[in-house]
Amino acid sequence: ICTLFTGQTSKEGIFMKYSYEYKKECVQLYREGIWPKTPAGTNEKTFRKSIRLWVRLEELHGPEILKHGNNINWNPEQKLEIVSKVLTGNSIKSVAIEAGINPGQLHSWLSKYxxxxxNGLVNKKKGRKSDKETMNQRNKSKPKExxxxxxxxxxxxxxxxxxxxxxxxxxKKEIALRENNYAAQLKAKKQQSSKNSKKKDTN
Structure with missing residues (x-):
């Protein structure tokens, strides 16, 4: 039975903050064909969706992604590069799995952007800003923006x-396919022509 979890639900209702050991155990049980028991107060469908996502993340990035996947300190440029993939037509889920983050996190970045x-992707310092920091922020030069x-x-x-x-x-694949089809048609015509010539010779 899986143990060691906390019941904090994410904004998107897809991920909860479970311990690394708990995630690993759930993934192992899933691979053995066993669904872990759904934690109390958690929707079973949502919980199983999370497990399938953990499995895919682990397959792409290794087991360590289950430990620090949501704690990587992404800089604004990296965030924007990931967000841009969604903006060019890729799904949030596929981009998130490829990057090793959960879809809820990517959805948050996308909304802020x-x-x-x-500026919505810039990591903000925690705690109250000092007067000096506030003044510096107000006096940011135009060239920096x-x-x-x-x-x-x-x-x-x-x-x-x-x-x-x-x-x-x-x-390129479509062109190659057309060329292959054309070559196959030519080959068929040659074979048919050869058969016809043989028939004429026998007659």
Missing amino acids: KIYGY LNESEREELIRLRAENEYIKAENEVI
Whole structure:
């Protein structure tokens, strides 16, 4: 039976803060074909969805992702690069699993980005700001904001390039398929022509 968990539900209602040992045990039971007992006060469907997600994360990133996956200190550029993949048409779930974070976390980044732009992805210091920090924030120069915007544009363009590359790969596959089909048709015609010539010779 799985033990060691805390019952704090995430904003998206998909992930709860379970211990590393608990996640590992749940994943192991799942691989053995056993569903762990759903914790009290937790929706069974949601809980099982979480387990399947842990399994996929572990398969892609190894068991350590279950320990620190949500505690990685992502910088704003990394966050924007991940968010941009969603903005170019990929699903939140697939991008989150690829990055090794939970979909709720990515959904939060996406919402902040849509409201505040790049600044919404900047990690804010915990605790009350000092008067000096407040003054420095107010006195931020215009060029610094411009640099952030340029950085944001660069990362956005990278994401768009990835999307274009993916489209090009699809086009290449379609062209290769057409060429193969054309070659097969030519081969069939040659074979038919050869059969017809043999028939004429026998006649």
